[in-house]
Amino acid sequence: MVSVKQQYEAFPYPERDPEDERTRLITGSPSHPVEMDHYLFGGARDWSQPLRVLVAGGGTGDGLIQLGHYLKLTGKPHEITYVDLSEASRAVAEARARVRGLTEISFHTGSLLDAAEYGQFDYIDCCGVLHHLPDPDAGFRALRAALAPGGGLGFMVYAPYGRSGVYPLQEAFGALFADLPAKKRLKSAKAAFEKLPEGHPFKRNPHLGDHRASDAGFYDLLLHGQDRAYDVASLVEVLERTGWALSSFTTPLMYDPSRFADVPKDMDPVTRMALAEKLCGTIRVHIAYAVAEGEERGRIADPRNPDLVPHLIGVAPAALAKAVAEGRPIPVKQGGETIPLRLPREAAPLLGRVTGKNSLREIAGANGMDGDRFAALWTPATRDLTGWGLLLYSSFLR
Numbered sequence: 001m002v003s004v005k006q007q008y009e010a011f012p013y014p015e016r017d018p019e020d021e022r023t024r025l026i027t028g029s030p031s032h033p034v035e036m037d038h039y040l041f042g043g044a045r046d047w048s049q050p051l052r053v054l055v056a057g058g059g060t061g062d063g064l065i066q067l068g069h070y071l072k073l074t075g076k077p078h079e080i081t082y083v084d085l086s087e088a089s090r091a092v093a094e095a096r097a098r099v100r101g102l103t104e105i106s107f108h109t110g111s112l113l114d115a116a117e118y119g120q121f122d123y124i125d126c127c128g129v130l131h132h133l134p135d136p137d138a139g140f141r142a143l144r145a146a147l148a149p150g151g152g153l154g155f156m157v158y159a160p161y162g163r164s165g166v167y168p169l170q171e172a173f174g175a176l177f178a179d180l181p182a183k184k185r186l187k188s189a190k191a192a193f194e195k196l197p198e199g200h201p202f203k204r205n206p207h208l209g210d211h212r213a214s215d216a217g218f219y220d221l222l223l224h225g226q227d228r229a230y231d232v233a234s235l236v237e238v239l240e241r242t243g244w245a246l247s248s249f250t251t252p253l254m255y256d257p258s259r260f261a262d263v264p265k266d267m268d269p270v271t272r273m274a275l276a277e278k279l280c281g282t283i284r285v286h287i288a289y290a291v292a293e294g295e296e297r298g299r300i301a302d303p304r305n306p307d308l309v310p311h312l313i314g315v316a317p318a319a320l321a322k323a324v325a326e327g328r329p330i331p332v333k334q335g336g337e338t339i340p341l342r343l344p345r346e347a348a349p350l351l352g353r354v355t356g357k358n359s360l361r362e363i364a365g366a367n368g369m370d371g372d373r374f375a376a377l378w379t380p381a382t383r384d385l386t387g388w389g390l391l392l393y394s395s396f397l398r
Contacts, residue, residue: 001174002182004132004226008059008086010182011216016060018095029250029287030154031063031125033070034311034356034394039247039289040123040152043301043308043393050077054121054146056112057129058082061093063154067125068102074397080105081118112139115146122151128285131157132226140242144292152247152299153290158229161277162284162335165202167229169193169222177223186219193222207282207336232274235286245296247289249273253387254280254334282335301393303379303386306361306371308393310354310382315390321352332388339388347381350374356397 002010029035037045051071055064064082071078084090087109094107108118112129124143133139143153173192177185193211196203210217230238232255239246249255255273257263263272277283291299301308312320315330323330325348329340343351353363364374385391 001178001225002180002185002223004224005085007182007219007224008084009088011186011219012060012086012089012092013216013220014060014062015214015216016062016092016096018092018099021065021096021099025066025069026062027066028062029389030127030156030289031067031123032313033067033076033396034313034392035250035389036123036152036154036289037394037396038301038392039250040154040291040299042298043305044395047074047076047396047398050079051123052119052121052148053078053080054115054118054124054143055080055082056115056124056126056143056146058084058093058125059086059089059128061089061096063125063127064093064105065096065100065102068097068105069100070396072100072102072104076396078104081108081121082106083108083110083112083115083118085109085111113142115142118146120148120151121146122148124151124153125155126153127156128158130155131228131230132224134226136228137238137242140238140244144243147292149292150295151291153244154288155290156285156287157235158227159277159283159286160229160231161280162207162282163205163229165200165205166208166221167227169202170224170227173223174225182219185223186215189223190218207284230286232277232286233270235288236270239290240293243293244290245293247291247296247299249286249288251287251334251387251389253384254283256387280335282337284335303360303382303393304375306364307359309356309359309395309398310363311356311392311394311397312351312354312385313390313392317352317354321348324348324351330385332390334388341384341388343381343385344377346377350378350381354391356394 037043058064082105090107090109097105130136130139173189177188210221255276257272257276257279260279324343325345329342332339332341349367350363353366382391
């Protein structure tokens with residue numbers, strides 16, 4: 001059987017060409033500084049203080065490069081420690097960092113189970129790794145042991161319903177090709193895959209595409225030897241028994257069942273989120289932030305604080321303001337669906353001033369509004385934007 005380490009030595013994942021760093025930056029969740037600040041530091045982190053980061057199981061470096069790039073670009077003091085068990089993946093990550101001139105990174109080949117040996121960290125990134133451990137609980141506990149007081153974790157783990165069809169194929173290919181070396185396993189599995197009936201649940205799942213992107217993607221999705229998925233309830237349970245507390249998923253509205261039906265008011269939050277996951281049925285991964293158990297209170301930015309600074313994520317302020325002023329819906333693409341958001345036209349001039357540098361108080365003043373009038377318009381107008389991760393709060397650019 002090919003071990004996890006052998007897999008990633010043969011097929012570093014995700015497949016990346018370091019030279020591409022000269023022409024594009026791959027961005028996403030978790031580990032965008034604005035998103036981190038919003039969900040872990042109340043949107044008000046003091047960025048003049050050094051940020052100590054651990055990238056645990058960093059692979060070929062997507063999260064590492066994104067975070068390092070923005071911290072360098074804005075001149076924020078920081079130290080990043082990268083750890084991964086694959087020397088081949090580490091080599092790609094190091095090459096990408098060299099192309100971008102990211103010098104505040106120390107690279108290590110090792111296990112995230114030894115995370116605390118590298119120190120204590122204000123922020124820990126662990127994306128797509130914990131679900132590949134023989135004992136994921138041990139991984140969560142190891143990361144908790146490396147967390148500095150007041151710090152937080154950004155992570156991604158697989159979710160079951162959006163990955164329908166994956167696990168039967170993993171089991172079948174594992175049984176058929178277990179004794180083959182990695183590259184021969186890949187060739188044999190691809191040949192078998194081509195003969196699957198079009199009605200196979202995997203082939204009918206439109207939310208999966210890694211197998212088409214690269215050999216590394218095919219292997220990671222369908223030939224991985226150690227892989228499990230967490231539904232909402234089991235994810236919250238593992239967090240709680242390993243010393244963590246969920247701060248938030250990055251798209252809270254995805255986990256809100258009231259999008260589909262009236263929900264009993266006395267339903268507890270975890271049951272609500274679990275119900276939404278089942279109703280949605282397309283969630284492939286859970287992307288979330290967590291803090292130390294008992295420290296979740298006040299960690300998410302509260303827009304009632306007029307000194308917070310709003311940021312639009314992936315949306316140009318002028319274009320958004322124009323669409324809102326014209327009464328056009330804002331299309332939000334999430335989990336294979338497009339959700340149209342309709343915002344009040346009166347909010348257009350406010351949204352047009354969201355530059356990532358103006359506070360809510362300053363935006364209100366520039367529009368001639370007092371605090372109460374501004375809040376009465378801003379709060380309902382932006383609630384769904386925040387719920388879909390399109391508007392977040394952070395002092396990062398101040």
